[in-house]
Amino acid sequence: MSMEQWPSIAAVLRVMTGWFLIGIxxxxxxxxxxxxxxxxxxxxxxxxxxxxxxxxxxxxxxxxRAGSALAAALVLVAIVATAVPHTSGCCMEDYPGRHGYPFPFLGVGGGLHLAPLYLVADLIFWSCAGLLAVVALAGIERVLPERRTPVDLSRYHAYAEPSPRGENVGGLT
Known part of the structure; x- marks a missing residue:
């Protein structure tokens, strides 16, 4: 398998995942x-x-990079923050202390219990929320002013003497 095929494989996986999420x-x-x-x-x-x-x-x-890192941090913070408060959600009725959103995945009281299926569902939910955050952050970055440091070009001349060695450096001598 050549290296040129990897971008197309990633695109196929992205499209398949997108249709799967819409369908479900x-x-x-x-x-x-x-x-x-x-x-x-x-x-x-x-x-x-x-x-x-x-x-x-x-x-x-x-x-x-900053926007992507912020979106990833938001997903992690959301998972942890929603696991802290007690919920009376739909699942894990055997445990009086249930934690997690949208589905409780952590049960306490009578021992600690982790429901892997509900944890995966919550991770998928918060990953989709992270995609929304990425789109929002990209929109915000698009309207922000340019953040590059201005460069003083006044000392460069458009037409300069040719180099004594006969090199052309585009007027920058």
Missing amino acids: GLLNLGVEVDGGLSGAYLVFHLMLAAGGVLLLLRRRPAPG
Whole structure:
């Protein structure tokens, strides 16, 4: 496999993931529309669909390194922050102390219990939220003024004497 194929493999995986997220998000909303929708369930599946749409954008806005690092930090902080408060969410009814959003993945009381499936669902949810943050940060960076340091070009002349060695350096001697 040549190195030229790797970008196309990444693009195929991105498109497949995008369609999968849209499909799961909209299918589950459609199935539960007859009255089984709770607030967390609705938010979760709308976020999945939105993340899928963002992955399928042909021209994805991309922030700089600082924006990407900030979006990653926001995802980690959101997972930790939503795991701190006690919730009465849908899952893990055997544990009186449930933590996590949109699905409780950490149970305390009667021992510590981690539900890996709900943890993965929360990680996917917050990763989609991170994609939204990336798009927002890219939009903010686009409207910010240019941050480069100005360079004083007054000492350079457009037309200079040719170099004694016959080299052309584009007028910068």
